[in-house]
Amino acid sequence: MILKGKAGPELADVRLDxxxxxxxxxxxKSRIREIIDWGGCAVSGTMVRVASxxxxxGDEVVLGVMEPERYREFAYGKEELLYEDAEYLAVNKAAGLNCQRTPYQLKGTVEYAVTLYLKTLGILEPARVIHRLDRGTSGVMLFPKTRRAAAHISAELKEGRVEKVYWAVVxxxxxxDFWAVDAPIAKVAPSRYGVATPGKGARTLFRVLARGEGVALVEARPLTGRTHQIRVHLAHTGLPIIGDTVYGGAQAPRMMLHCRAMTFRGEDGREVAATAPVDRDFAAVCERYGIDSGSLDR
Incomplete structure (x- = not known):
């Protein structure tokens, strides 16, 4: 919920909170201060995090009021990283987190948590978000530590040279057991995409990893990077992701889509690879439908 108001003459020189x-x-007032601290307040179009x-x-004050469960402060420690070298690091993004700041949230995002970790290394620039995962998706997120590394991986992503492997329970x-979907994707509603013409070309390769009772654990390899691509292509083929209610999936504790691995070559030719384990909710849904947990160790 977004609240907007304008300060009149009676509020001139009054503290923001x-x-x-x-x-x-x-x-x-305590809730207002919390919103300000989390980066959810803008004054005349600029984020302000100082309550005083x-x-x-004439100042326009805008507050982004989120559900209490969205306020989750966290940080990454070295032992929690999936991969790290002098140029890159990878984290396992949890489902339910925004991967980057929004106009009304800074803290509680993966971007902010990685920024805090980089500060412990003496890197004072904010984390660079060079690829994104939907809020409901978990798994590998890669972050460059330098501008040069950011330029390199951005180019690799643009040219399709980053191998991305996702798991989905459908x-x-x-x-x-193996199939491909080659179908254009276009925006069909404010927060919804679909297979449509005209649209942007999109291709995804799929294979079955395991079959359960009325469901399957599927590996997806997107060869293009369209918004909601895997979700849309699976729904289009009549295999909606469990928990993805936007595209016809059944209710679940979370959307059962996980970025399992990402691999690419660094500028010097070395392999940069990260693999993320699934969380308890993902594993529990697999077990509930009779998918052997051994399938999750591949």
Whole structure:
């Protein structure tokens, strides 16, 4: 929920948290301060994280009020990284987290947590987000440590030279163990995409890893990088992802889509590779439908 208000002459020189309380009396001052601290407040179009900042007459104050469960502060330690060298690091993004800042959230994002880790290494620049995972998707996220590394991996992604492997638990049984979907994708609603013409070309390779009771564990290898590509291609073939209610999937604790691995070559030719284990909810859904947990150790 987004709240907007304008400071009148009576709020000139008043602290931001006090002024916001007067503009939005339905919120407590402690909640307002929390929103400000988490990067959820903008004053005249600029994010402000200092509650004591003084307002000016005419300032537009905008607050992004998120559900309490979205406020999850966390940080990465060295032991939690999937991969690290002098140029790159990889983390296992949890389902339910935003991978990067939004206009109304800075803390509690993967980007912010990685920025905090980089500071412990003496790297003062913010984390560079060079690829994204949907909020409901878990798994490998790669971050470059330098501008040169960022330019290299960005070029590799653009040219399709980064191998990406996803796992998905889908409803239904694929008719084949191996298949490909080559179908254009276009935006069909404000937060929804679909196979449509005209659209951007999209190709995904699929194979069955295991079959369960009315479901299958599927590996997906997207050869292009369209928004919601795997989700849309699976739904298009009648195999919606469990938990992906946007595209017809059944309710579940989370969307059962996981970026299992990413691999590419560094500028010097070395292999950079990261593999992410699945979380408890993903494993539990597999077990519930009779998919052998051994399938998750491949």
């Amino acid at each position: 006090e002024g916001a309380k007067r503009l939005f009396p339905e919120l407590s 900042r003084q307002l000016k007459s 409803a239904g049984q694929p008719g084949e």
